[in-house]
Amino acid sequence: xxxxxxxxxxxxxxxxxxxxxxxxxxxxxxxxxxxxxxxxxxxxxxxxxxxxxxxxxxxxxxxxxxxxxxxxxxxxxxxxxxxxxxxxxxxxxxxxxxxxxxxxxxxxxxxxxxxxxxxxxxxxxxxxxxxxxxxxxxxxxxxxxxxxxxxxxxxxxxxxxxxxxxxxxxxxxxxxxxxxxxxxxxxxxxxxxxxxxxxxxxxxxxxxxxxxxxxxxxxxxxxxxxxxxxxxxxxxxxxxxxxxxxxxxxxxxxxxxxxxxxxxxxxxxxxxxxxxxxxxxxxxxxxxxxxxxxxxxxxxxxxxxxxxxxxxxxxxxxxxxxxxxxxxxxxxxxxxxxxxxxxxxxxxxxxxxxxxxxxxxxxxxxxxxx
Numbered sequence: 001x002x003x004x005x006x007x008x009x010x011x012x013x014x015x016x017x018x019x020x021x022x023x024x025x026x027x028x029x030x031x032x033x034x035x036x037x038x039x040x041x042x043x044x045x046x047x048x049x050x051x052x053x054x055x056x057x058x059x060x061x062x063x064x065x066x067x068x069x070x071x072x073x074x075x076x077x078x079x080x081x082x083x084x085x086x087x088x089x090x091x092x093x094x095x096x097x098x099x100x101x102x103x104x105x106x107x108x109x110x111x112x113x114x115x116x117x118x119x120x121x122x123x124x125x126x127x128x129x130x131x132x133x134x135x136x137x138x139x140x141x142x143x144x145x146x147x148x149x150x151x152x153x154x155x156x157x158x159x160x161x162x163x164x165x166x167x168x169x170x171x172x173x174x175x176x177x178x179x180x181x182x183x184x185x186x187x188x189x190x191x192x193x194x195x196x197x198x199x200x201x202x203x204x205x206x207x208x209x210x211x212x213x214x215x216x217x218x219x220x221x222x223x224x225x226x227x228x229x230x231x232x233x234x235x236x237x238x239x240x241x242x243x244x245x246x247x248x249x250x251x252x253x254x255x256x257x258x259x260x261x262x263x264x265x266x267x268x269x270x271x272x273x274x275x276x277x278x279x280x281x282x283x284x285x286x287x288x289x290x291x292x293x294x295x296x297x298x299x300x301x302x303x304x305x306x307x308x309x310x311x312x313x314x315x316x317x318x319x320x321x322x323x324x325x326x327x328x329x330x331x332x333x334x335x336x337x338x339x340x341x342x343x344x345x346x347x348x349x350x351x352x353x354x355x356x357x358x359x360x361x362x363x364x365x366x367x368x369x370x
Contacts, residue, residue: 023190030182042295044182049294050287051182052246055189057270057282058196059239064268065277065342066200067232068212069136072144072264073128074240076151079259080127081120081241082248083158086173087166089116094175099168106165113177117188117245124241125234127154132233136226148261158256173254185246192239197279199235208232273331275338285339297324 030047037043056074063069088111090098099105111119135146157163159170167173179185199205207228210218219225248254270289274281300320331339 027183027186030186034182039180046287046291046295047182048179048185048250050290051185051189052243052250053267053270053290054283054286055192055246056240056243056267057274057286058193058279059236059243060267061271061274061276061279061282062196062200062208062239063232063236064271065275066205066212067208067229069229069233070140070144071147071233071236072261072268073131073147073151073237074267075259075261075263076147076154077124077128077237077240078244078247078263079151079155079158079256080124081244082254082259083167083173083256084120084123084241085116085245086176086248086254088119089113089176090173091175098173098175099165101171102165102168105168117242120245121238121241124244125238128234128237129230132230136229136233148264151259151264152261155256155259167256170256173248174252176248178249178252179246185250188242188246192242193279193283196235196239200279204228204231269328273328273335273338275340275342277342278338278340278344280344281338281340292324292327293320 033043056078060071060074063071087105087107090105090107091110092108095108096104131147131150135143135150138146158167160167161169163169164171200208207218207223210221210223211225211228215225244259251258266289270285271282273289274283274285297320300315300323301317303316
């Protein structure tokens, strides 16, 4: 028994060591690519935006996949985080140029970037806690409609001129610090996703899964449904706020009109494609989603595409979205549980898959021999 425990611990240590090595290798590879390729390469755009969407997709999966709460307010919390970051990091000397219709704005100081990132998550978490008090009594579609309505109400408020001294009304927020290196969003998103994974594997994470599987049984086991749901909702919104701040840095300008319900649907689509209940699935599908929508299918919008002397028909602006929708439909049809399902991409999982396949092959050989 002790030998098996020692073997399992050594395997876990090796898995952690290999995973850490892969992460370090990925960061080094990105650094090398930045030195070799031009900064305008679409590869860096996909990597930056993919890392940001991976974080918000994992935060949404914490609710939908691991707690069983169907929320559609992610775009609203991203908007809160984006505005919080932008408002508190615009240099004081540049505020009159940004808030030109509101006498330089109500905030007349600036805080460091990392403090603003943390504040973006905290402000989004506070809003989530307050809105969660009444909303989390709802279930299923009613919860989705309520959270979607909250996001739309917040978007309208942020465009209201009465709050213009803070949000700049319907005008752009700009001139705040942005990241230049692809490593920044990768490191921040990676740390946040690692914290979510640790939460999922903790006693709180097991309580979330119990609520997802059967609320009555979870309550009978002594789990406080209201507090655990509120905790999952608040934590998910905290990381959504940080991802919104990263998106603000990526886009260099922020306007409330950018955070429409379509953004939430995109994030939900990423979660479904990757697998509801899979962290690595959300990360993989976010990269694939951004690469297809922003890069690989861009040529379909070119109505003057020529292959030799042949003019390719049907291609015109917007055709990319049609093809992309068809690709998504095929993925949903043939991978109904998503790319990863509820499993995770890990060395232990790979070993188990090979072990299952070896057992099947040996059983087939033994059956054939008989």
